[in-house]
Amino acid sequence: MKNKVCIIIVSYNSSENIVQCLDSVIKSCSISNLQIIVVDNDSSDDTVRLVKDLFPSVQIIRSGANRGFAAAVNIGVEHSNSEFVLLLNPDTVMGDHAVENITDFAQKVPHHGVYGGRTTRADGSLEPSSCWGLPSVWSMLLFAMGITTLARGNRWLDPESIGGWMRDSIKEVGVVTGCFLLVSRRVFDELGGFDERYFMYGEDVDFSIKARKAGYRPVICPDAVITHEVGKSSATLGSKMLLVYRGKACLVRTHWHGIAKWSGLSLLWLGACHRAAASSMGSRLKLIRAKDHWETLWSCRKQWIIGYPDRDVDTQDDIKKAELCELDKIRSLQS
Numbered sequence: 630m631k632n633k634v635c636i637i638i639v640s641y642n643s644s645e646n647i648v649q650c651l652d653s654v655i656k657s658c659s660i661s662n663l664q665i666i667v668v669d670n671d672s673s674d675d676t677v678r679l680v681k682d683l684f685p686s687v688q689i690i691r692s693g694a695n696r697g698f699a700a701a702v703n704i705g706v707e708h709s710n711s712e713f714v715l716l717l718n719p720d721t722v723m724g725d726h727a728v729e730n731i732t733d734f735a736q737k738v739p740h741h742g743v744y745g746g747r748t749t750r751a752d753g754s755l756e757p758s759s760c761w762g763l764p765s766v767w768s769m770l771l772f773a774m775g776i777t778t779l780a781r782g783n784r785w786l787d788p789e790s791i792g793g794w795m796r797d798s799i800k801e802v803g804v805v806t807g808c809f810l811l812v813s814r815r816v817f818d819e820l821g822g823f824d825e826r827y828f829m830y831g832e833d834v835d836f837s838i839k840a841r842k843a844g845y846r847p848v849i850c851p852d853a854v855i856t857h858e859v860g861k862s863s864a865t866l867g868s869k870m871l872l873v874y875r876g877k878a879c880l881v882r883t884h885w886h887g888i889a890k891w892s893g894l895s896l897l898w899l900g901a902c903h904r905a906a907a908s909s910m911g912s913r914l915k916l917i918r919a920k921d922h923w924e925t926l927w928s929c930r931k932q933w934i935i936g937y938p939d940r941d942v943d944t945q946d947d948i949k950k951a952e953l954c955e956l957d958k959i960r961s962l963q964s
Contacts, residue, residue: 634713634732634811635664637705639698643719644674646858651684653723660728664711668692668701697828698807706817714817717855718808721748724854731811731853742816742845743837745805746853747796755795756857760849762789763803763838764880766889769896775903797851805847807833809855819843824883826937830869831876838884867925871933874901874926879936898934901927 636654640647647667654665665687667680671694680689690708692701706714713732717723727746735744748759762768768788771777777787784792791802810833820839823832837847874897881893905927912921926933 632662632664632709632711633660634715634728635666635705635709635711636715636717636728637702637709638665638667638717638719639670639701639705640667640672640676640680640719641670641695642672642674642676644672644676644679646720647676648679648683650717650719650721650723651680651687653721654717654728655684657723657725658728659726660732663728664688664709666690666705666708668705670695670697670701697825699823699827699829699832700825702807702832703822703825706814706822709814711814713811713813716807716810718857720858721808722856724856727853727855731850734850734852735811735813738848739813740845741801741848742812742843743805743840743847744811744853745802745847745849746809746855747849747851748809748855748857751856751858756859757790757796758857758859759796759806759809760791760802760847761804761806761834762791763841764789764834764877764893766892766896769893769900773896773899773903775900778904796849799848799851801846801848803841803847804834804837805849807836808857809853810836816840816845826879827876828872828937829876830873831880831937834876834880835883838880866922867929870922870926871929875933875935875937878934882936894934898930901930 638647638650643650651665651667665684667687667689669677669680669689670692677689677691680687688708690704692704696704702716713735715728715731731744731746735741745759748756750756765788768777771786771788777789780786782790782793789803794800820836820843824835827835840847877897878894881890881897885893901923904923908921908923912924
C-alpha cells in the first residue's frame with residue numbers, strides 16, 4: 630500500500646537539531662500512513678545513533694559519503710513509497726498540521742506541481758527564505774551595482790526577495806526552497822529529480838526552473854508553517870558563500886544562453902568584486918568586523934565562477950580551501 634506522503638530529511642552532523650525536528654514532525658502530524666526517511670551524508674557526530682535509538686519508526690539511510698544535498702534527496706526519493714515527497718531541513722520545527730495542510734492543498738490544486746510553505750523564526754517573525762523570485766539579468770545587474778544591498782527587500786530594486794510580502798497568502802513564486810518543499814512523486818520523476826551537480830545551494834532553483842519549463846507554477850501555501858533556523862549547514866560563512874555562488878554560476882551556465890549567460894556571469898563577478906573591495910577598505914579602516922566574507926569569496930572566484938564540477942571531491946576540496954582562506958584572513962587581521 631502506497632503512503633500518502635514521505636518526509637525526507639538530509640542530515641550532516643545534525644545531532645543538535647535532528648531530535649527536535651523529528652519530534653515535531655511526529656507530534657504535529659496526524660497522517661496515519663506517514664513515511665519518514667533520514668538520509669545521512671556520512672555524519673561524524675551522533676546523528677545516526679540518535680535517530681536509531683529515539684525514532685525506531687524512522688528509516689535511516691547512510692549515503693556512505695558526503696555527496697551533497699541533491700544526491701541525498703534523490704536517494705531518499707528512490708527509497709520512498711508515497712504519493713508525495715516532502716523535503717525538510719533538519720534545523721526546522723514543524724508547525725501543527727503543516728504536513729496535512731500542504732498535502733491537502735497540493736491535492737486540490739495539482740497544476741502548481743511544486744509547493745512551499747511559510748517559514749518563521751523562533752520568535753514567530755517571518756523568515757523569508759521559504760521562496761525567492763527567479764534570478765534574471767535585471768536582478769544580477771542590481772546586485773552588481775550594489776543596489777540589492779542598499780535597498781534590501783525592495784520589490785523593484787531587490788526583486789529576488791519578492792518585496793515585503795509576508796508569505797501569508799497563496800501566491801505563485803519563482804522558486805520554492807528545499808528547506809520545505811512538497812512535490813508529487815510523479816512530478817519529481819517527470820522533472821528528472823534533483824540535479825546532482827549541485828552539492829548544496831542552487832538545486833532547488835534549478836528544480837523550480839525545470840518545473841516552470843514543464844508548465845507548472847510553484848506556489849506557497851500559507852497555512853503550512855514551520856520554524857527554520859537558517860545558516861547551520863556550512864562550517865564558515867566563507868565556505869557557504871562559495872557554495873551559494875558556485876550554484877548561481879552553475880544556474881546561469883545551465884539555463885541561460887548567449888549574451889544573457891555571459892552577462893550573468895560578468896555581473897556575478899562584478900558584484901563580488903565591488904563588495905570585496907568595499908570589505909577590504911572597511912577592514913583597513915576598522916569599520917567592519919574581520920570576519921567579513923566577501924574577500925574570501927573574491928579570493929576563490931576562479932573556483933565558483935565555473936559552476937559546480939562533476940565530481941563531489943572537487944567541491945569538498947574547494948570548501949576546505951575557502952575555510953582555510955577565511956581563517957588565515959581572520960588571523961592576519963587579529964595579529
